[in-house]
Structure formats: structure tokens, C-alpha cells
Amino acid sequence: AFEVELRRSGRTVTVGADTTVLAAVRAELPDTPYSCEQGFCGTCRHRVLEGEIDHRDELLTDGERGDSMLICVSRARGTRLVLDA
Numbered sequence: 001a002f003e004v005e006l007r008r009s010g011r012t013v014t015v016g017a018d019t020t021v022l023a024a025v026r027a028e029l030p031d032t033p034y035s036c037e038q039g040f041c042g043t044c045r046h047r048v049l050e051g052e053i054d055h056r057d058e059l060l061t062d063g064e065r066g067d068s069m070l071i072c073v074s075r076a077r078g079t080r081l082v083l084d085a
């Protein structure tokens, strides 16, 4: 499991092995937009302020991967991510 801090909202959620960042974020922020849930539409893209990202999508370019992620499929490499959410 790893933690995801939603910095603008002032909340932190835990993402277990059996769930996604998107699901964990939506539990706190139900209006968070998404569509495909498979890493190809880009609707769930979030800016990442801190932490190392484990990118699992097929959409973002290397440049985009520097500071953003698709939270429906991608995860953390370490123990914590900070999202601009």
C-alpha cells in the first residue's frame, strides 16, 4: 500500500494492492472525473507534485510523465505521492 496526499484538499488516502488511485481519490473527492478506467482516454490525468510514479498507461508522452499521471491505472513506486487535487 502507499499513501496519496491530495494537497489542495488537505486530505490523504491509502491505496491498497486491490484498488486504484482513482478509486481511493474518488472516495474523498466524488467529483473527480474519469472515463475509460484503462489508461487510454486521459480524463483522469492529475499533476503530481511529489513522489515517484509507476506509469502503467499507454497514453502519456515521456514529457507528460515528468509531472503527471493517469490515476486510473498508474501507481506509486515508493510509499507516497502528492497530487494537485
Ligand code: FES
Pocket (backbone or CB within 6 Å): 034, 035, 036, 037, 038, 039, 040, 041, 042, 043, 044, 045, 070, 071, 072, 073
Ligand atoms: Fe481514462 Fe484514466 S479514466 S485514462
